[in-house]
Amino acid sequence: MYLEKINKENDIKRIAPEHYDELAQEIRRFLIEKISRTGGHLGSNLGVVELTMALHLSLTLPEDKIIFDVGHQSYTHKLLTGRKDDFDGLRTYGGLSGFPKRRESNCDPFETGHSSTSISAGLGLVKARDLAGKNHTVVSVIGDGALTGGMALEALNNAGKLESNFIIILNDNNMSISENVGGISKYLRSIRTAESYQNFKIGLEDFLLKNLPKSGEKTVDILKRFKSSFKQLVVPGMLFEDFGVTYLGPVDGHDIKAMARMFREAKKIKHAVLIHVCTKKGKGYPPAERHPARFHGTGPFDIETGLPENKSGQPSYTDVFATVMIKLAARNDKIVAITAAMPDGTGLKRFRNIYPDRFFDVGIAEEHAVTFAAGLAAGGMRPVVAVYSSFLQRAYDQILHDVCIQNLPVIFCIDRAGIVGADGETHQGVFDLSYLSSIPNMHIMAPKNKWELSDMIKFASEVPIPVAIRYPRSDAYDGLKEFRKPIEYGRSEMIYDEEDIALFAVGSMVRTAEEVRAGLKSQGLSCSLINARFVKPIDEEAISIAAEKHRLIVTMEENVLSGGYGEKVLDYAGRARLSAKVMNIALPDEYVEHGNPGVLKRVMKVDGEGITARILSELNYMENSGK
Ligand SMILES: Cc1ncc(C[n+]2csc(CCOP(=O)(O)OP(=O)(O)O)c2C)c(N)n1
Numbered sequence: 001m002y003l004e005k006i007n008k009e010n011d012i013k014r015i016a017p018e019h020y021d022e023l024a025q026e027i028r029r030f031l032i033e034k035i036s037r038t039g040g041h042l043g044s045n046l047g048v049v050e051l052t053m054a055l056h057l058s059l060t061l062p063e064d065k066i067i068f069d070v071g072h073q074s075y076t077h078k079l080l081t082g083r084k085d086d087f088d089g090l091r092t093y094g095g096l097s098g099f100p101k102r103r104e105s106n107c108d109p110f111e112t113g114h115s116s117t118s119i120s121a122g123l124g125l126v127k128a129r130d131l132a133g134k135n136h137t138v139v140s141v142i143g144d145g146a147l148t149g150g151m152a153l154e155a156l157n158n159a160g161k162l163e164s165n166f167i168i169i170l171n172d173n174n175m176s177i178s179e180n181v182g183g184i185s186k187y188l189r190s191i192r193t194a195e196s197y198q199n200f201k202i203g204l205e206d207f208l209l210k211n212l213p214k215s216g217e218k219t220v221d222i223l224k225r226f227k228s229s230f231k232q233l234v235v236p237g238m239l240f241e242d243f244g245v246t247y248l249g250p251v252d253g254h255d256i257k258a259m260a261r262m263f264r265e266a267k268k269i270k271h272a273v274l275i276h277v278c279t280k281k282g283k284g285y286p287p288a289e290r291h292p293a294r295f296h297g298t299g300p301f302d303i304e305t306g307l308p309e310n311k312s313g314q315p316s317y318t319d320v321f322a323t324v325m326i327k328l329a330a331r332n333d334k335i336v337a338i339t340a341a342m343p344d345g346t347g348l349k350r351f352r353n354i355y356p357d358r359f360f361d362v363g364i365a366e367e368h369a370v371t372f373a374a375g376l377a378a379g380g381m382r383p384v385v386a387v388y389s390s391f392l393q394r395a396y397d398q399i400l401h402d403v404c405i406q407n408l409p410v411i412f413c414i415d416r417a418g419i420v421g422a423d424g425e426t427h428q429g430v431f432d433l434s435y436l437s438s439i440p441n442m443h444i445m446a447p448k449n450k451w452e453l454s455d456m457i458k459f460a461s462e463v464p465i466p467v468a469i470r471y472p473r474s475d476a477y478d479g480l481k482e483f484r485k486p487i488e489y490g491r492s493e494m495i496y497d498e499e500d501i502a503l504f505a506v507g508s509m510v511r512t513a514e515e516v517r518a519g520l521k522s523q524g525l526s527c528s529l530i531n532a533r534f535v536k537p538i539d540e541e542a543i544s545i546a547a548e549k550h551r552l553i554v555t556m557e558e559n560v561l562s563g564g565y566g567e568k569v570l571d572y573a574g575r576a577r578l579s580a581k582v583m584n585i586a587l588p589d590e591y592v593e594h595g596n597p598g599v600l601k602r603v604m605k606v607d608g609e610g611i612t613a614r615i616l617s618e619l620n621y622m623e624n625s626g627k
Pocket residue numbers: 044070072073113114115142143144145146147171173175176177281296340341342364366391394
């Protein structure tokens with residue numbers, strides 16, 4: 001009833017304060033109902049309903065700017081800025097994005113998706129504002145999980161010297177996707193739970209007991225240390241204050257009036273100010289409150305029970321990875337596993353439960369995760385970094401500088417490689433073959449099915465070199481079971497040996513290639529299918545042999561063309577003066593938006609049907625031009 005009245009930004013200001021609670025409830029009902037059908041980030045959004053309302057009540061959009069870190073919690077913001085009617089198409093192709101998008105609204109001043117960028121971006125917007133002589137408010141909203149990312153700390157370090165207003169809202173729900181980890185999380189917990197006086201009293205007694213009886217120490221030194229301890233005990237947020245950032249809070253993130261009061265105060269401060277807001281992830285929907293990790297990002301679910309709909313019984317590649325890791329660790333005590341805040345998503349949670357001492361969750365810190373792994377490898381361990389393809393982009397230099405220059409045996413198990421779907425541009429894992437290929441000493445593999453993923457991980461654990469294995473977000477393919485030739489360094493695997501056309505397919509594309517081959521054969525064409533297995537190094541010998549008895553070699557990969565597998569094959573064919581023509585099937589030089597992976601592949605013509613049509617058209621051209 002109140003939500004109906006909000007059709008554009010600032011409309012919320014027409015709602016009387018006594019109806020704020022009802023509006024918050026309506027928003028929650030709306031989100032639960034829509035997300036139960038479309039899927040999406042439920043828990044984080046339910047947690048920030050009042051916080052977002054308070055921001056919208058205190059600011060004037062689009063002049064004032066709100067930057068949401070990661071951006072997965074921006075649904076209420078979308079609702080309050082006139083995008084209510086688009087929620088039925090949330091995260092579908094051509095529909096509403098699950099993240100802030102400048103093309104969607106001028107109330108989205110900056111796009112996010114990967115964590116820990118909002119303070120840097122906000123600081124940039126603040127400086128741009130100041131240089132232009134304007135005076136609007138800039139607010140960055142960052143979670144306690146995102147605050148563990150190095151970039152956020154780099155930005156805080158920089159924000160400390162600011163001499164104009166910049167508001168950072170720390171949305172502390174005590175959770176990343178899974179439990180938040182590390183020193184920052186512990187520090188925030190101590191502030192949230194502090195009863196200052198109590199702590200002070202205990203701290204004081206402790207301090208005097210430990211320090212005063214010592215002989216020979218100057219009283220002034222003792223007092224100096226006492227002063228700093230005293231400050232830590234009675235002033236929450238000293239860490240931020242010491243950075244030069246004013247700390248306000250903690251404030252109840254479900255109390256709109258209290259937050260609005262604090263925002264008013266914060267606007268008066270002429271430097272960076274951090275407001276510590278405490279919220280509950282999943283607030284108002286008991287299943288999401290009970291299972292915050294499961295409801296962080298969810299597929300469609302039944303509202304009554306909270307249970308997911310359409311869960312296929314098939315194991316995913318993530319499940320296969322999880323099982324293999326446990327078996328491998330039982331046989332090899334050097335195997336250790338690292339995740340950057342994704343124990344659930346990567347499947348390492350099971351490993352953690354069995355081998356807690358050999359499991360490391362480093363927080364949202366992909367760069368650190370990789371260099372930490374390099375250190376472990378240099379110390380004689382066999383680290384496995386389990387990470388999503390798009391998040392590993394962060395750690396390019398660490399892979400190059402810390403792992404590959406030293407040729408250290410770090411294994412990268414890269415999940416969500418290829419088209420991931422509903423999360424869109426920021427999350428598609430379509431660059432890893434390119435960025436990894438450019439690094440000397442790196443070796444890259446991609447499995448065609450679940451057995452091959454297992455074989456590849458075992459192979460990687462036995463060779464003393466950096467290895468990356470990439471696999472998609474999907475059920476693990478259980479076809480082609482009979483093809484399980486042992487993995488040999490740098491060698492591809494012949495699946496069907498015919499002539500005329502040779503399909504060299506990488507990983508997930510082997511399955512698509514089976515479809516393409518069937519399509520070509522139905523046209524009376526003869527067609528070989530080769531599982532590339534290695535993207536680096538490529539199997540030059542197999543390509544040379546194929547060139548002798550095929551007129552067309554088609555490479556297929558779920559990666560951008562630039563720097564991927566196909567370009568390497570093409571380059572080799574040119575250098576080796578092979579007679580066969582090489583045709584590359586890959587993703588275009590574009591950012592792939594959100595949508596169902598099947599739909600996206602069809603649109604880009606990289607599904608079985610699209611590829612078959614492209615090959616037929618190429619053959620047609622070759623025949624007509626006499627090539
Ligand atoms: C660089 C990077 N690594 C990992 C992720 C996956 N991820 C998305 S949200 C999230 C947790 C964020 O926690 P927090 O900032 O506390 O926000 P909350 O979801 O609790 O509201 C993670 C790890 C990401 N988006 N970016």
